[in-house]
Amino acid sequence: MSTSTSMEPLSARIPSDLYLWLAQLQVEGAATNSDKLRVLLGQLKRQHDGAFDYVTALAWCRDLVARLRDSLARLEESQGKHSEVLQQVLEHSCHSMALLISAQPADAAAAAQLENALLRRSFALTEALLRQATTAEANAFDPQVVNKHMPTTLNLAQAILVLKGALHG
Known part of the structure; x- marks a missing residue:
């Protein structure tokens, strides 16, 4: 959001479905629709600048x-x-x-x-x-998640080692 202290009025007509969505939208630090628009426009500016x-x-x-x-x-x-x-x-x-x-x-x-x-x-x-994967259990919500997905990667790595060894040996 801009660091400017000057506030400018903004008026727009929007479809009722968007108005209802905005009214029900939970935006951190914004209680009113006006506050929500300021926060959302700030996010849009960051998106654009990004x-x-x-x-x-x-x-x-x-x-x-x-x-x-x-x-x-x-x-x-x-x-x-x-x-x-x-x-x-x-x-x-x-x-x-x-x-x-x-x-x-x-x-x-x-x-x-x-x-x-x-x-x-x-x-x-x-x-x-x-x-x-070097430990018995990964530091994860599912301690086996890394081991579940590792075999194909290890097989590919092994195949690359064999291939590179054959090419250079």
């Missing part, structure tokens, strides 16, 4: 998953459980989306930079998940 800047896009993506983060915090508080796996995937998703949203490669070199950044982030997530 199309031009990675850091702004990342903040916007994190805003989009705020309900999920809050829900996970409540679960952690009430259940005494935390999921590093879910947190890593969530963080990876926000960063990857921010890269995609803010990217506008004008040439092959810029596209290659984007590709490199996305793959660097993807392999960092893979490494984090592989670290979770």
